[in-house]
Amino acid sequence: xxxxxxxxxxxxxxxxxxxxxxxxLIFGVMxxxxxxxxxxxxCAVFALIVPSTDALAVLGLGALPAPVLVPLILxxxxxxxxxxxxxxxxxxxxxxPVALMVGSFALGVALQNLLxxxxxxxxxxxxxxxxxxxxxxxxxxxxxLLQLIxxxxxxxxxxxxxxxxxxxxxxxxxxxxxxxxxxxxxxxxRSNRVISGxxxxxxxxxxxxxxxxxxxxxxADVRMGGQxxxxxxxxxxVGGMGSLSGAVAAGLGIGAASALLQAGLPAEARPFRDAFxxxxxxxxxxxxPQGLFAPVGAKPRV
Amino acid sequence: xxxxxxxxxxxxYGKLTAIADLSFTVTEGERVFISGPNGAGKSSxxxxxxxxxxxxxxxxxxxxxxxxxxxxxxxxxxGLSMVPEGRRIFAGLTVLENLTVGxxxxxxxxxxxxxxxxxxxxxxxxxxxxxxxAGALSGGQQQMLAIARALMTNPKVMLVDxxxxxxxxxxxxxxxxxxxxxxxLRGLTLVIVEQSSARAARVxxxxxxxxxxxxxxxxxxxxxxxxxxxxxxxxGGAA
Ligand SMILES: Nc1ncnc2c1ncn2[C@@H]1O[C@H](COP(=O)(O)OP(=O)(O)O)[C@@H](O)[C@H]1O
Ligand SMILES: [Mg+2]
Numbered sequence: 411x412x413x414x415x416x417x418x419x420x421x422x423x424x425x426x427x428x429x430x431x432x433x434x435l436i437f438g439v440m441x442x443x444x445x446x447x448x449x450x451x452x453c454a455v456f457a458l459i460v461p462s463t464d465a466l467a468v469l470g471l472g473a474l475p476a477p478v479l480v481p482l483i484l485x486x487x488x489x490x491x492x493x494x495x496x497x498x499x500x501x502x503x504x505x506x507p508v509a510l511m512v513g514s515f516a517l518g519v520a521l522q523n524l525l526x527x528x529x530x531x532x533x534x535x536x537x538x539x540x541x542x543x544x545x546x547x548x549x550x551x552x553x554x555l556l557q558l559i560x561x562x563x564x565x566x567x568x569x570x571x572x573x574x575x576x577x578x579x580x581x582x583x584x585x586x587x588x589x590x591x592x593x594x595x596x597x598x599x600r601s602n603r604v605i606s607g608x609x610x611x612x613x614x615x616x617x618x619x620x621x622x623x624x625x626x627x628x629x630a631d632v633r634m635g636g637q638x639x640x641x642x643x644x645x646x647x648v649g650g651m652g653s654l655s656g657a658v659a660a661g662l663g664i665g666a667a668s669a670l671l672q673a674g675l676p677a678e679a680r681p682f683r684d685a686f687x688x689x690x691x692x693x694x695x696x697x698x699p700q701g702l703f704a705p706v707g708a709k710p711r712v
Numbered sequence: 713x714x715x716x717x718x719x720x721x722x723x724x725y726g727k728l729t730a731i732a733d734l735s736f737t738v739t740e741g742e743r744v745f746i747s748g749p750n751g752a753g754k755s756s757x758x759x760x761x762x763x764x765x766x767x768x769x770x771x772x773x774x775x776x777x778x779x780x781x782x783x784x785x786x787x788x789x790x791g792l793s794m795v796p797e798g799r800r801i802f803a804g805l806t807v808l809e810n811l812t813v814g815x816x817x818x819x820x821x822x823x824x825x826x827x828x829x830x831x832x833x834x835x836x837x838x839x840x841x842x843x844x845x846a847g848a849l850s851g852g853q854q855q856m857l858a859i860a861r862a863l864m865t866n867p868k869v870m871l872v873d874x875x876x877x878x879x880x881x882x883x884x885x886x887x888x889x890x891x892x893x894x895x896x897l898r899g900l901t902l903v904i905v906e907q908s909s910a911r912a913a914r915v916x917x918x919x920x921x922x923x924x925x926x927x928x929x930x931x932x933x934x935x936x937x938x939x940x941x942x943x944x945x946x947x948g949g950a951a
Pocket of ligand 2: 754755756797
């Protein structure tokens with residue numbers, strides 16, 4: 411495998427892993443598949459530009475220097491997710507998983523329409539961190555600087571999240587609640603705190619995906635969260651619903667497989683890359699319907 | 713004043729009535745066994761007291777404060793702790809992490825280390841396996857962990873649902889020894905679901921007999937074993 415291909419695979423897989431984690435975190439504590447996650451990503455993208463229906467995008471927050479912009483967008487993503495939980499999912503706390511899922515669809519549609527009203531429906535060109543497109547020589551490969559930054563960021567985020575889950579009180583409570591929510595509550599764990607925490611982390615991860623998508627594609631599009639949400643959802647299913655490491659592994663795997671297929675398939679088969687990819691997903695699920703890493707002892711909510 | 717008071721409690725699952733207009737009180741430091749056949753509503757009763765299932769009506773009080781309607785986390789924070797049926801330990805967490813989950817709400821941070829020492833002294837195996845995954849423990853060890861985990865919340869009242877279920881008699885002896893020892897040490901009020909009246913009599917305490925969601929007899933555990941009221945309850949004789 412060429413070095414170039416390795417970087418492609420890692421960067422794409424890393425982003426899929428981050429998106430999948432955003433879904434798995436919430437599923438873990440609430441048994442909710444949050445289909446609004448894609449719109450969380452889209453909202454974080456549009457938070458970069460000034461609201462207007464003009465074809466030309468004017469950077470608002472996006473013009474801030476990165477050390478300010480990145481934490482700010484992460485906070486906006488986290489805040490949006492926490493707000494959505496308080497307004498939409500908290501009143502549904504005792505609803506069935508299916509009702510919760512429908513609620514998340516409705517939330518996604520509402521957010522998408524909000525973006526359409528504020529920004530119009532046409533994709534806009536956004537130039538964020540254009541200088542990161544410059545290639546850097548790594549061994550034999552010439553890799554865009556952005557790709558290296560993405561890979562490094564993914565590693566840092568995964569490590570930080572793992573440490574947070576292992577070492578912090580909130581992390582402990584989230585892991586306990588993910589296994590048996592009622593038991594955790596009987597030990598005094600506050601459900602609102604755990605659920606808000608999961609949404610905040612998930613929203614911040616959505617914002618990370620948003621920044622990477624904009625920087626890579628140079629486009630802001632109301633629909634842009636949908637595609638990656640689908641891949642991320644598939645990754646959480648393949649990884650085993652509720653397993654965080656499973657979501658990461660499957661996200662990386664799908665991204666890497668996608669990059670490998672893109673490079674390895676003969677030119678005439680390349681348009682069918684996704685068919686090969688999802689064919690592989692179906693094969694995995696045929697042999698392991700519970701996913702690759704079904705979580706230990708996970709009990710249903712209630 | 714009663715430590716724990718249950719008044720006209722009812723629990724329903726859809727149309728099924730699991731607990732029907734049940735009342736009793738428990739005094740401070742008392743040990744109360746609840747016995748009765750499968751499906752009598754013993755677990756539903758404990759779950760309702762702990763706030764894990766919602767009561768259809770009735771009132772639950774601890775130290776004169778109304779607990780009913782508060783929700784499991786608020787009830788735990790007031791000093792009522794549950795060792796549930798089937799133990800429900802967090803299998804993916806380490807033993808020490810299991811013991812730590814319930815200490816987050818405590819204000820007396822300094823006493824947490826002392827309590828950890830207390831449960832480690834009572835259950836040395838937990839100290840030995842502190843860093844091991846809780847899922848790797850044997851059934852008896854998991855029962856000890858569930859009891860220790862509840863104690864780490866520093867409860868005033870502890871509910872224990874069938875601690876002997878699935879354990880070898882020798883292990884059950886040990887579990888009860890430790891439970892009684894810790895009760896004396898901490899001045900705990902204990903409500904224990906125990907199917908065997910003989911076991912309850914040996915451990916000693918008051919016993920409530922349940923059938924069909926009601927209390928059908930209330931007395932000293934030793935009398936029950938002697939009078940074999942259990943048999944009557946199982947086979948539908950008058951109580
Ligand atoms: N979650 C539940 N949903 C529906 N019915 C339940 C549930 N839990 C218990 N029951 C029913 O309530 C009755 C009492 O059960 P339970 O409280 O578990 O009794 P016990 O602990 O004495 O065996 C039984 O008929 C049981 O089938
Ligand atoms: Mg029971």
